Amino acid sequence: MVNNSPASHVDWSYSTARLYHKCPRQFYYQHRQREEKDTGYETQSSTAVQPPGARIGSVVHDCIAEKIEHWRNSSKRTLQDSQEAAAASLQQYVAENSDEIRDSHFTDEDEFDPDEFAQSLIQTAQSHIKTFFQVIWPQFNSxxxxxxxxxxxxxxxxxxxxxxxxxxxxxxxxxxxxxxxxxxxxxxxxxxxxxxxxxxxxxxxxxxxxxxxxxxxxxxxxxxxxxxxxxxxxxxxxxxxQIRTDREDWTTFQSMNDYQPDPETEKCKYCTFLDRCDAGQMCIDKGPD
Ligand code: SF4
Missing domain, CATH: 3.90.320.10 (Lambda Exonuclease; Chain A)
Incomplete structure (x- = not known):
């Protein structure tokens, strides 16, 4: 028998379950995206530039992974090597996305100085990398x-x-x-x-x-x-x-209305599906919870 529930094909992972429990409606929209792309409807999330905070996280993760790869191969990767790599990556990110960053994160256009902004991201990333090398990594020595x-x-x-x-x-x-x-x-x-x-x-x-x-x-x-x-x-x-219960929901829920919205200002204001979610828009209009 063909299962027509929109999420029956979705495998369980921590990140998928986290999204589902954070807001079932957001989970629904997320997993409809592939079908919508096929029909030409694209949401903001498919084209949006990664937010600066998330990019810092990705860069720090990449530097740590690189350090581990070198350790595994008995080669050297210094703090300076990693900090330089982080700086180059973040400079490139700001240079390539400066218009989107300015429009999304600055209310006054004149306040945005790409070089200054890149430096602030680099400082944050380099501080995390320094903590990793000096405080965290020694605990993996043995x-x-x-x-x-x-x-x-x-x-x-x-x-x-x-x-x-x-x-x-x-x-x-x-x-x-x-x-x-x-x-x-x-x-x-x-x-x-x-x-x-x-x-x-x-x-x-x-x-x-x-x-x-x-x-x-x-x-x-x-x-x-x-x-x-x-x-x-x-x-x-x-x-x-938990895995069994979530998967049962995803295979039995048949329509969007089964995936109830769970609006909260802090969730909705960063939700990439706000443009099509009435509950989220009402929540934002109402103001802080
Ligand atoms: S806008 Fe809010 S309620 Fe609507 S899908 Fe996003 S998180 Fe859920």
């Missing part, structure tokens, strides 16, 4: 490399689940350590527990049958803090149930 930045899938019942852990290592004490770099301020919609438990479930299936030896850590590159979790069996059962 670790053994397993993998980094690789996309993997596994199954829960008949459901495919995707993960992309930033870094996996084995510590000297024998723990399997899964690390996720956090470059931004704490996002109250990010559901870190969901992410941590998904990594733990994957690691338990693929690498480490002894759950007591799995450690998942979120590492904040701004100040170098480590949030560490050792999930237990109850945690893994809860994430498996």
């Amino acid at each position: 670790h053994r490399y397993i993998t980094h930045e690789i996309t993997r899938s596994f199954s829960v019942d008949e459901h495919t689940v995707w993960v992309r852990p930033d870094f996996c290592t084995r510590s000297q004490e024998g723990d399997l350590v899964i690390t996720d770099w956090k470059t931004g301020a704490v996002d109250r919609f990010s559901e870190p527990t969901l992410q941590v438990l998904t990594y733990a479930l994957w690691a338990h299936r693929e690498y480490e049958p002894d759950l007591d030896r799995i450690l998942v850590q979120l590492v904040h590159t701004k100040h170098g803090e480590f949030d560490r979790t050792r999930p237990d069996r109850v945690d893994l059962d809860s994430i498996k149930n």
